[in-house]
Amino acid sequence: MRALVVEDEPRIAADLERALKAAGFLVEAVADGEAAWFRGGTENYDLIVLDLNLPRLDGLTVLKRWRAEGCESPVLILTARGAWTERVEGIDAGADDYLPKPFRMEELIARARALVRRAGGRGNATQQVGRLTVDLNRMTAAIDGIPVPVTPLEFRLISYLALNRDRTVPPTELLEHLYGDDDSREANAVEAIITRLRRKLGPGVIGTRRGFGYHLENGPTA
Amino acid sequence: MRALVVEDEPRIAADLERALKAAGFLVEAVADGEAAWFRGGTENYDLIVLDLNLPRLDGLTVLKRWRAEGCESPVLILTARGAWTERVEGIDAGADDYLPKPFRMEELIARARALVRRAGGRGNATQQVGRLTVDLNRMTAAIDGIPVPVTPLEFRLISYLALNRDRTVPPTELLEHLYGDDDSREANAVEAIITRLRRKLGPGVIGTRRGFGYHLENGPTA
DNA sequence: CGAGAACTGACAACGGACTGACAAGGCGGA
DNA sequence: TCCGCCTTGTCAGTCCGTTGTCAGTTCTCG
Numbered sequence: 001m002r003a004l005v006v007e008d009e010p011r012i013a014a015d016l017e018r019a020l021k022a023a024g025f026l027v028e029a030v031a032d033g034e035a036a037w038f039r040g041g042t043e044n045y046d047l048i049v050l051d052l053n054l055p056r057l058d059g060l061t062v063l064k065r066w067r068a069e070g071c072e073s074p075v076l077i078l079t080a081r082g083a084w085t086e087r088v089e090g091i092d093a094g095a096d097d098y099l100p101k102p103f104r105m106e107e108l109i110a111r112a113r114a115l116v117r118r119a120g121g122r123g124n125a126t127q128q129v130g131r132l133t134v135d136l137n138r139m140t141a142a143i144d145g146i147p148v149p150v151t152p153l154e155f156r157l158i159s160y161l162a163l164n165r166d167r168t169v170p171p172t173e174l175l176e177h178l179y180g181d182d183d184s185r186e187a188n189a190v191e192a193i194i195t196r197l198r199r200k201l202g203p204g205v206i207g208t209r210r211g212f213g214y215h216l217e218n219g220p221t222a
Numbered sequence: 223m224r225a226l227v228v229e230d231e232p233r234i235a236a237d238l239e240r241a242l243k244a245a246g247f248l249v250e251a252v253a254d255g256e257a258a259w260f261r262g263g264t265e266n267y268d269l270i271v272l273d274l275n276l277p278r279l280d281g282l283t284v285l286k287r288w289r290a291e292g293c294e295s296p297v298l299i300l301t302a303r304g305a306w307t308e309r310v311e312g313i314d315a316g317a318d319d320y321l322p323k324p325f326r327m328e329e330l331i332a333r334a335r336a337l338v339r340r341a342g343g344r345g346n347a348t349q350q351v352g353r354l355t356v357d358l359n360r361m362t363a364a365i366d367g368i369p370v371p372v373t374p375l376e377f378r379l380i381s382y383l384a385l386n387r388d389r390t391v392p393p394t395e396l397l398e399h400l401y402g403d404d405d406s407r408e409a410n411a412v413e414a415i416i417t418r419l420r421r422k423l424g425p426g427v428i429g430t431r432r433g434f435g436y437h438l439e440n441g442p443t444a
Numbered sequence: 445c446g447a448g449a450a451c452t453g454a455c456a457a458c459g460g461a462c463t464g465a466c467a468a469g470g471c472g473g474a
Numbered sequence: 475t476c477c478g479c480c481t482t483g484t485c486a487g488t489c490c491g492t493t494g495t496c497a498g499t500t501c502t503c504g
Contacts, residue, residue: 022392100291102264107292138389139434151492152433188450189494195452196493210449210502373481410461411483417463418482432460432491 001116001156002177003047005029006036006062007078008055016049019105020112024139024156026180033057040066043181045073046116049108050095052077052086060086060093067094074115078103113137120163127162130219132205134162141201148200153178157193161206161216170213223338223378224399225269227251228258228284229300230277238271241327242334246361246378248402255279262288265403267295268338271330272317274299274308282308282315289316296337300325335359342385349384351438354427356384363423370422375400379415383428383438392435 003025007013013029020027025047030036033054040048040062052059063075074096079086090098096118097111113125113136127134133142141150141158150158160177161169171190178193179185194214198206207217225247229235232253239249247269252258255276262270262284274281285297296318301308309320318337321330335358339345349356355364356377363372363380372380382399383391393412400415401407416436420428429439 018394022394102260103291104264104266104293106266149431153493184494186495188496191450192452192494194450198451208450375482408484410485413461414463414483416461420462430461 001025001046002180003027003049004039004045005049007051008032015105019109023109028180033059033062037062037065040071041069044176047112048073048075050075050077052079060089063093063095074119076111076115122163129162129165129216132216134159143201154193154197158197161214165216165218168209168213168215223268224248224402226261226267227271229273230254237327241331245331246374250402255281255284259284259287262293263291269334270295270297272297272299274301282311285315285317296341298333298337344385351384351387352427352440354438356381365423372422376415376419380419383436387438387440390431390435390437
């Protein structure tokens with residue numbers, strides 16, 4: 001899961017980054033509106049946390065421009081407490097949720113997760129696909145209910161597949177969502193992770209559509 | 223365990239702080255309603271002791287706002303003796319327990335501990351996880367029933383893990399619950415405590431999920 | 445049957461985690 | 475009040491799990 005944090009207050013930005021990383025996100029952060037506009041418009045994020053009060057370019061404007069450009073990432077905006085109108089404007093501008101400052105990190109994480117799940121059309125924190133179970137909160141995977149130890153990177157991959165269970169995900173997309181725009185990796189890296197996951201999960205869980213990408217086998221949930 | 227004390231009477235506040243610290247809590251204190259609202263809304267406490275009679279912002283109002291914001295920390299309210307209606311209102315507003323003033327410190331501590339345990343979904347004062355036993359009242363730990371001497375900080379860590387036995391706790395969260403938002407510590411501090419605990423408790427008690435955090439091994443309770 | 449895509453085992457580099465040593469701070473006893 | 479012990483944070487060195495790359499093999503489809 002890639003997340004973009006747009007926040008000019010360094011301390012808060014650092015907190016956000018830390019918390020989101022601990023929650024399994026791949027975090028990138030920018031501190032002003034123009035940079036935000038650029039990044040959000042260029043890259044593909046699974047979640048954007050947007051402070052409205054920004055230097056250079058107002059957060060609301062940024063959000064509107066993103067939406068106008070066709071960016072569909074779920075956006076969680078941070079508003080000043082009691083700034084009633086801001087929330088309304090934010091929702092109007094295309095925000096998916098808002099959180100009044102100050103807030104508890106725990107709550108932000110909870111909402112962030114909810115947004116990501118909702119964006120994937122799934123409301124539950126534990127995803128079941130065939131024999132596989134992925135628990136997004138505890139960051140665990142299991143086959144037939146038996147826990148399988150997975151590394152952080154492996155978990156990011158398998159959970160991304162679980163959230164996109166109904167389509168085949170191309171390797172380039174996985175690459176992007178695992179590493180961000182740090183494109184220094186060889187395409188083969190994804191294949192390696194897939195292999196390792198298959199060894200752990202057993203056959204019949206991760207399928208390949210040659211030329212298209214990978215998907216989870218939604219075989220009998222038995 | 224992090225605790226927030228909201229009490230404007232300095233003498234009582236000091237007593238509370240001392241007693242809770244002695245009981246193993248990491249205590250932060252504020253003296254008025256607004257500060258309370260802010261802290262409780264921002265930070266993550268395992269327990270909140272709230273006096274209802276506060277300057278600037280009424281305790282009941284503070285409590286209601288917390289609950290409205292999604293704060294789930296257990297709250298123990300202090301009411302004036304005989305203020306019958308206050309109790310009812312407090313419970314309605316989302317308090318978990320109340321204590322009429324004046325009270326005996328002993329009783330407050332007992333109730334505080336009960337609340338913390340209940341909040342973790344565990345009603346018992348002694349937690350059993352695998353071969354480990356943690357007694358939250360006496361602040362002792364034991365392996366296979368044999369007492370192991372632990373320092374106050376070590377106890378805070380091990381008891382937090384015990385109360386969160388069913389998940390892996392990231393180091394950042396431990397850092398927060400051990401030291402509050404005083405983030406002057408190096409992340410390495412947690413590792414040091416873990417090492418010391420392991421030396422005392424023996425192997426197979428505290429497990430590591432590399433890249434995720436620490437957890438208690440819930441091996442055979444034998 | 446050939447070419448390209450995908451798989452996989454081996455290896456090396458990286459970084460997170462562990463640990464022992466040391467120093468600072470706190471607390472209790474003399 | 476002073477001294478000494480216990481506790482605890484930091485540092486540095488080491489270890490080991492994780493992960494990227496490479497190379498060789500297998501598979502699939504035209």
